[in-house]
Amino acid sequence: MTRSWVPVPDDSDFPVHNLPYGVFSRAGDQPRAGVALGDFVVDVSRLDLPHAADFATTTLNAFMARGSGAWRAVRSRLTELLTDQTHRHSVAPHLIPRAEVALHLPFEVADYVDFYASEHHATNLGRIFRPAQEPLTANWKHLPIGYHGRAGTVVVSGTPVVRPRGQHRAAGGAGPSFGPSQRLDIEAEVGFVVGTPSALGAPVPGSAFADHVFGVVLVNDWSARDIQAWEYVPLGPFLGKSFATSVSPWVVPLDALAAARVTPHQEPTPLPYLTEGRRWGLDITMEVRLNGHVISRPPYGTAYWTPDQQLAHMTANGASLRTGDLYASGTISGPRRDQRGSLIELTWNGSEPLDLPDGSRRAFLLDGDTVTISAVARGADGTRLGFGDVTGTIQPAG
Numbered sequence: 001m002t003r004s005w006v007p008v009p010d011d012s013d014f015p016v017h018n019l020p021y022g023v024f025s026r027a028g029d030q031p032r033a034g035v036a037l038g039d040f041v042v043d044v045s046r047l048d049l050p051h052a053a054d055f056a057t058t059t060l061n062a063f064m065a066r067g068s069g070a071w072r073a074v075r076s077r078l079t080e081l082l083t084d085q086t087h088r089h090s091v092a093p094h095l096i097p098r099a100e101v102a103l104h105l106p107f108e109v110a111d112y113v114d115f116y117a118s119e120h121h122a123t124n125l126g127r128i129f130r131p132a133q134e135p136l137t138a139n140w141k142h143l144p145i146g147y148h149g150r151a152g153t154v155v156v157s158g159t160p161v162v163r164p165r166g167q168h169r170a171a172g173g174a175g176p177s178f179g180p181s182q183r184l185d186i187e188a189e190v191g192f193v194v195g196t197p198s199a200l201g202a203p204v205p206g207s208a209f210a211d212h213v214f215g216v217v218l219v220n221d222w223s224a225r226d227i228q229a230w231e232y233v234p235l236g237p238f239l240g241k242s243f244a245t246s247v248s249p250w251v252v253p254l255d256a257l258a259a260a261r262v263t264p265h266q267e268p269t270p271l272p273y274l275t276e277g278r279r280w281g282l283d284i285t286m287e288v289r290l291n292g293h294v295i296s297r298p299p300y301g302t303a304y305w306t307p308d309q310q311l312a313h314m315t316a317n318g319a320s321l322r323t324g325d326l327y328a329s330g331t332i333s334g335p336r337r338d339q340r341g342s343l344i345e346l347t348w349n350g351s352e353p354l355d356l357p358d359g360s361r362r363a364f365l366l367d368g369d370t371v372t373i374s375a376v377a378r379g380a381d382g383t384r385l386g387f388g389d390v391t392g393t394i395q396p397a398g
């Protein structure tokens with residue numbers, strides 16, 4: 001079993017098999033790239049690594065754009081530096097306690113797409129939003145449904161989320177009114193970060209997934225259900241989801257997740273452009289906490305559509321990829337009630353409120369509520385890999 005000479009607590013999210021990338025700063029310093037290991041951030045711009053100059057910048061974009069050969073070379077050299085005792089003297093001065101740093105948005109977000117990959121989630125939302133119809137639309141098992149979101153409002157974990165104002169219509173048929181959302185919700189998702197761009201007009205096959213996707217983050221796609229329910233027909237989500245989308249500060253390299261791959265069963269078999277190569281489903285178990293209380297454990301491994309298929313679909317028309325594109329899985333819900341990835345599902349649109357251990361009750365989020373999503377996956381050698389947290393606290397409407 002590979003071990004680092006850096007002491008790593010057994011329950012750490014960040015063993016040496018993980019080595020996720022982020023952007024950090026200490027008081028008074030310029031932000032720069034770092035890698036998480038145990039309770040430390042490794043100041044990688046100071047190490048003897050290929051492309052070290054890329055790490056002295058405020059985003060990971062330059063390094064992400066270099067492609068999978070460079071990602072692999074750096075990961076392999078970094079593993080050597082952190083596991084071989086002979087490098088201890090030169091590397092140890094560049095370990096900074098994580099408690100001393102601020103973490104920033106790790107990459108400049110180019111385009112943002114959100115999918116709808118979980119059959120359990122889509123079925124639940126269909127039942128809630130469209131009770132008179134079949135819960136899954138006729139296209140659902142033929143293509144990964146998605147929409148383009150607002151890249152400029154993707155924020156890093158810890159950024160406060162201001163309750164949005166918008167138009168909504170109370171049940172009972174009165175006209176719409178404008179004001180703070182009364183149905184503010186979360187969506188627990190897994191996000192994929194594109195490194196290598198592609199040319200306009202050239203579709204990217206799913207088999208090229210690992211050449212283009214740099215790594216994985218956790219996503220909370222904050223959603224105002226009252227705004228959404230009134231505005232979404234017929235063009236889909238707009239202001240109900242564009243006010244903030246939070247991401248975790250660490251990008252877990254795809255190579256760290258090779259042991260977590262799964263292939264979901266799909267019936268009917270999708271069209272050939274969606275089945276090239278082997279699937280990249282990932283067995284990642286998320287945990288959602290509301291004010292510290294666990295309210296759900298959504299299993300990403302149960303998602304119907306995989307991120308390689310989403311990539312192939314997103315570019316099937318020739319749309320190009322840019323470094324920094326972020327696409328999210330869609331809300332993940334498992335078959336069980338305690339695996340649902342949103343409050344609208346957990347409380348069935350507010351009709352079955354949650355009783356929290358602190359004695360309070362929730363249908364949707366209240367001002368001051370803090371939601372934190374974390375996750376674990378299996379790494380090489382059977383280790384446990386974490387993703388760090390994505391957290392946000394609701395502030396009153398401005």
Ligand SMILES: O=C(O)/C=C/C(=O)CC(=O)CC(=O)O
Pocket residue numbers: 114115116117118121122125126129187189221223232237241329330331332
């Ligand atoms: O079914 C609907 O009309 C709406 C579904 C969603 O709100 C989900 C969405 O944003 C995509 C996802 O996260 O799965």
Ligand SMILES: [Ca+2]
Pocket residue numbers: 114115187189221330331
């Ligand atoms: Ca979503």
Ligand SMILES: [Mg+2]
Pocket residue numbers: 149220221222223241242243244245
């Ligand atoms: Mg959003």
